[in-house]
Structure formats: C-alpha cells, structure tokens
Amino acid sequence: MGFADNFSSFVASVIRLGRGLNPEITADQRRDPEHLLELYDFEGCPYCRKVREVLCELDLDYLERPVAHGSPRRKQLIDLGGKMQVPYLVDHNTGTRLYESEEIMAYLNDTYGEGRRAGWRLPVPSVVDTGGSAVASAVRLGRGTRCLAKNAGRTYKPLTLYNMEGSPYCRKVRETLSELDLEYVVRNLPKGSPKRAGLLKRAGKVQVPYLIDPNSGREMFESDDIVAYLRKGYSH
DSSP: OHHHHHHHHHHHHHHTTTTTSSOSSOGGGSOOOSSOEEEEEOTTOHHHHHHHHHHHHTTOOEEEEEOOBTOTHHHHHHHHHSSOOSOEEEETTTTEEEOSHHHHHHHHHHHHSTTOOOSOSSOOOHHHHHHHHHHHHHHTTTTTSBOOOTTTTOOOOOEEEEEOTTOHHHHHHHHHHHHTTOOEEEEEOOTTOTTHHHHHHHHSSOOSOEEEETTTTEEEEOHHHHHHHHHHHHOO
C-alpha cells in the first residue's frame, strides 16, 4: 500500500510537470506580506491545486483553511464569501477577497510577483491547465476531498507544514490534513528559497514535509510518520 500510495502521488506530480517545485521569485526579492494570506480550499480540488502551485512558485506562505466535503468550516466560508465555492483567497494586507482560480492567480502575480509571473513557461489554455490538474486529482482517487474526522469542528492551534506543492510526499500529508479538517500554516520552500535556512537552523536539515504541532509540541520529518501521527492524534 505504501508503494502504491507513493507511486500514484509521484505520478500526480509528473502530470503537473513539476509545477510548484521551482520559484519564479523568492521571498528575499520582495517585501513579505505583513499578514498571512488565507486560502479556503481542499486538497483534491483541481482549481485549488493551480492556486497552490502559484503560491509556492511565488514563495508565499499562507494559512490553509480546509473545507473538504463534510467540513463544518464550509458554513464559515459561506458566511464570509456568500457561497460555497473554492478556492477562496483572503488577503488582509490589501483587503482583497476572491473566488475563481484564474482571478486569484492573476491577483497573486500582480501583487507579489514584482513584475514576474508564476505559472507555465509557455501559454497554456485555462481549460487544458484545469484538465491536467483534474487528471492529477483522479490519479489520487479522491484523496483529500472528504472530511473524515469525527471531531471536525473542534478548535486546535494551527499546525505548521514546511512544504513544496509539487512534492509527492508533501501531497500525502496535505491530503491527510484536509481529511482531518485541520488548519495549518503552509511554509512554502520551493528550490532556492531563502526560507530553507530557517528550517535548517530549526531542524538540522532541509527536507520536506516537516510538521510542527503546537498542540502537542511534536516536530517531525517523513511523510509516512507524519500521516500516522496525524491519524492517531486527530481522527477520533
């Protein structure tokens, strides 16, 4: 099961041709946002994936608010934005709130790209981009699309995940966090990000995923260990 899980996650990354691995701009090349961006989404959504790829390629951190099917947080999203639709971005730095993946990606590039644009190197029609993302989701057989936690709605301190969107190992952890309805801060570390030095100082090496759980004080590498820890601690 472990091999099949890793293989299908690797295939999903290949389908996206490495999107979310390499930065278009790094955090040291612009002023970081004062407040974390917030993203309402769920892991298996093909439109959400496109936004997360751009966030990673722009070396932007954000607060993930998962709203998988069955999540009680969906009511919060409806109250906030007026409808149940993902992705939904909230940027307290500019007072911006946006639905629609294409509009969100354009906004992120215009606001945080410093004249550069994350995304495909060659022009790719939106329908083709979304279709490829949908195929990547299909390969994962719906992982991350449904809230499975019996304690969904309970309040925990947000966890922190050091992440690369295109990493097959990070994907497995994000899927589990989505299924357990856990909010978490995404610390994106695309290749070449200066923020990697912070992880090296903290944990002794640069490897993702790396999870910090302020609710228990645990910090850990290795996707399978993280998934097992999350399921044991938060699925009841």
